[in-house]
Amino acid sequence: MTSLRVEMLAADTVEPITSAGHAQLGIAVLAGIAVIVLLITKFKLHAFLSLTIGSLALGAFAGAPLDKVITSFTAGLGSTVAGVGVLIALGAILGKLLADSGGADQIVDTILAKASGRAMPWAMVLIASVVGLPLFFEVGIVLLIPVVLMVARRGDYKLMRIGIPALAGLSVMHGLVPPHPGPLIAIDAVKANLGVTLALGVLVAIPTVIIAGPVFSKFAARWADVPVPDRMLPPRASEELKGRPGFGATMFTVLLPVVLMLAKALVDIVVDDSGQTVQRVFDVVGSPLVALLAAVLVGIFTLGRPAGFTRGRISETVEKGLMPIAGILLIVGAGGGFKQTLIDCGVGQMILEISKDWSIPALLLAWLIAVAIRLATGSATVATVSAAGLVAPLAADMSTTHAALLVLAIGAGSLFFSHVNDAGFWLVKEYFGLSVGQTLKTWSVMETIISVVAGGLVLLLSLVI
Template sequence: MTSLSVEILAADAAEPITSAGNAQLGIAVLAGIAVIVLLITKFKLHAFLALTIGSLALGAFAGAPLADTIKSFTTGLGNTVAGVGVLIALGAILGKLLADSGGADQIVDTILAKASGRAMPWAMVLIASVIGLPLFFEVGIVLLIPVVLLVAKRGNYSLMRIGIPALAGLSVMHGLIPPHPGPLVAIDAVGANLGVTLALGLVVAIPTVIIAGPLFSRYAARWVDIPAPENMIPVRPSEDLEKRPGFGVTVATVLLPVVLMLVKALVDIVVDDPENGVQKVTDVIGSPLIALLAAVLVALFTLGRAAGFTKERLSTTVEKSLAPIAGVLMIVGAGGGFKQTLIDIGVGQMILEFSEDWSIPALLLAWLIAVAIRLATGSATVATISAAGLVAPLAEGMSTSHTALLVLAIGAGSLFFSHVNDAGFWLVKEYFGMTVGQTVKTWSVMETIISVVGIGFVLLLSLVL
């Protein structure tokens, strides 16, 4: 368990900063979330500011002293950024190197060269899933959309038959698999084991992405039969490069942090002896920080230098990768502040009592809370962070596997029915040249399938683990 997790559990056990009863706490939670939703949707305020103001409103409605509310918020913000900020930064660097070096294009071109006909949707979901591991969702879309449009046009495929599998691969990685920001924050919030969560996340992700991607795309292509829009086919990122890294070394670099974290999880399960020398080594190299740092250092050579980058260009690439994630870091940090405020006013205990009185399974309750916040705010990351804060106390006493499943339940709920308040909705609509109705029939339904199928597999796993 990480030091941040220990701090969170210690905070759970502390006395609440308000004496409000469950009824007032319930009203405070609804009011705080309503403030956030209103500021994001009606006033178009940045999620960082909305979460900050919403946290202060939450404390005020709960009757907590302003000084205590501010302390809770800043403590949560600091702990969250300390826990996941470096990991998000390392993931951004790895993703930028993958894109700028032409490594992503190399993966795409190699797989597409070996796929045709009915295999093409499966090739697209494979491409998106591999590339989606180190990339943020929006970056992955920008990178893959040109490929989707080119394949659909040149191969005379239905745009939805090719596009839906690619979007499903990216979305599933974003919601369920670390090192994406949402899953990382949820792992820290509930004190889950990252390696176990990653392993179980892959078990859930594979069948989910198959159902929501290649299988659903058959129906999506019938419902919305449109050609690839000519004006949306941009220049691919690596067309100005003289050379690109090889396929095998690129895939190995992308998968390196995943392999290291999975090895750690496997050794922890098989050896289960903290004093064992092998376990001590794997605990170090398989920790998220070291695994991602190792991948970045390797990528500087296997991707950057292989593409002919000079030391100056490598430095510039790293520098440019960090600027776009400032907003993400602040949203994640403010979400951590909101989560800590929820914990400190006593909402965790209220949720525990609620779940016991109504006999709602913890995993299903976590999913439902994430779904509600996702529908209201439109942000999968905000939904994940907020839901993790609300249900974190439910993890106390859970087994390692069930704590990991709690994270996956939250992640699945955070993807439910993307609609007009989600930036991703409009991104997909514009790139694919669809109407709002067509986007709902394809993208929104696909997201809902991912969410429902995801929680279904999570609940099935909970019965056997």
């Protein structure tokens, strides 16, 4: 966790690739985003090409040398694919194993038997919250998407009625509740108490996820009444299978990466010395890559064997699982490239410099700074680290509870209005088969609701405790 924080802070201190003033940078950001949206919506250009052109336009308007803009874009694309791409690939393999073996059918049939009608969105938000607690958002997405799509199709639910609660559960955990990595970074930066932050985080998260999930999903389902995308929907398992894995074995496989990552987070909290053998072991087994890889390898036995899969069939399943995600990887990677171009042009630093002179309450200041950096860079992590670093001195005179609320204000602001410069935006768009406009009306609005509701609750709590 510390290494991630240091890496992100180092990224913020890199010399910008342009000497443009604040006004020119602001215009460049708006122009770059406008180019992307126009190319996708008006000219129907593929999102990967649009993001690439938009990044070049951003650099040009900012007065940056185009060779450095290209370097920034490719570096951002590469780092995003290196981090998120491998997880998407492993998640796709695990999802295909679940589908072909009948394991996904087992989960879906059990969920449909236990929850139906109005209870289903509540069941999905609960499952997503539990699964998403220790996971990065992208990992949670690739684990839950097959289940979400199958529940929507077989239960005859509107896709957004099921998908929004799952996304809300993942996103709220991402921003507000330790031991998720994001809140832990802010806790470390402002020296807040972990236990108090956890307790208050859960207190804020529960009403927030209810409003942004099951409640908002009613409206989202009307605003984007889209069918389940067939290309992402796992097919029903073959009737010729010898059997299908039990519910217990299937859930064990799905939750294995969750348990491993949660164990790593808890060890990071309990063990102070990063050089200790125990922590080094958990740093490896609890990393997203190893945790998902372990789930895939375990799934070969817990899912493949009951279905009677041969080695050849397992190899075929893995190959077919990777085929549909090529486009998604490129789009998500290009979103990361655009984000890195924004950062390297100095947009995040611009926001920090402008906000230094704002004379407003500390909690609201922390939320607004995180919001501004999130909007400009598209990265919740960059917003969290930058805002925490800027307002950390204010925590020195705060009580234990208010320092914890400062962490939550930062986390809430870091989730505000995900749009075209956020790789997560494109991930949701492609997985759910949405247009850019539909993604803005559903995912982006949901993120804004989470940010505003959580921020409001934090300010309210600051008045009563």
